[in-house]
Every structure is written in structure tokens, then in C-alpha cells.
Amino acid sequence: MAIHPSSVQNQAYDEDYYDTTTPHPSSTLRLASKHTTEGYRDGVTASKQEFIQEGFDEGYILGAALGLKVGELLGVLEGLVGTIYGLLASLDKNPNPKSTEQERETLKEQLKKHKKVRETAKEELALEKVFGREYFGEDGVWKWTAAHGDEEDEEMTFDDIVLQHPLVLKWGVIVRKQAEELGLEVTDDVEVDDEENPGDDS
16 A cells, blocks of 8 residues: 555654744854855856857947047147148248238137147046046946937937047037137048059059
């Protein structure tokens, strides 16, 4: 005759056997703590292997794109200052009766103004500010709102995100205005004709 397990007096079927309210020996608590710690470490290790490379790749690309844009803005401002120096030097080398002292003074005033703008840009576009906590969280994700352009269907690129960085937006406008004062135009894109070889004069 078969015996039903519930009729056997075995502590495995005792309702109090798994009672969590009863105190456990300290060795059991140490063992549970050890397993928890090791499980946490294993989870972190697995997570690192799976996500750290992806996060690094994204952060590297965004950081590089942002650094290039900041360098471009500073470079244009440096070029504008150099342009005014060149105009002044040209007036000194080739005195023109039509060139009045007033023109020279105007260029000197422009030079002073452009140098001041350039120095302010260097301070505000310093990497520690561009990549500071005001614009990036501790997880490395940007805090500013990056919205799609006219075409919502297009996937947003890192360049799109960079161009909407608050400091890049601000200084992009300033740089264009500074260039316009000298009759120059600043564009974000440079078109190159692949069919032409600039090194081939023939």
C-alpha cells in the first residue's frame, strides 16, 4: 500500500521548516551575504562586458564631434582676428592716398572688439565648461533638448545633437555676426566636388 508523503512526519513537509521569523545561525547569514555580494559582482562584470564598450563608443563619438565643433568656432574667431591684422599690415605696406586715417582707426576698433570676443569664447568654450555637469549628467547623457529638424523621419545623428548644445548654438550665432561685420560668410557645410582634383593643374 502506497503511503502519501503528507502523512510522513518529515521536517521537509513541516510548515515551520521554512519559517523566516525564526533566527538563523550567523554562518547562514554570512553565507547569504557572500552569495549576494558574489552575485552582485557577477552582475556588474557581465553588465560591463555587455554595455561598457557600447557606452564608450557613443561617448567617444559625441565627445569628438563636440570637440571638433568647438575647435571650429574658436578657429573661425582666430581667423577673423588674423584677417584684421592682415588688413592693417596691408595698409602699412601699401599706403593708399584714398585710405584715410579713419579707415585705419575703424580697423583698430574692430580688432580690439574681435580680440575681446575671441578671449570670451575661449573662456566659455573651455572643455571643462562644454562637457560640464550643466550640460551632461553623471551617466554621460546630454541634458539639453535635441529636437529633430524639418524631417521627423530622419534618424538624429551626433552632429545634430552637437549643433543643439546651448554653447554651440550661442557661439554659432556670435561667430556668424562677427564674420558678417567683415563681409565674410560662415557656413557649417563645405561642399567638395569629387570630380576635381585640386592638386592637378593640368
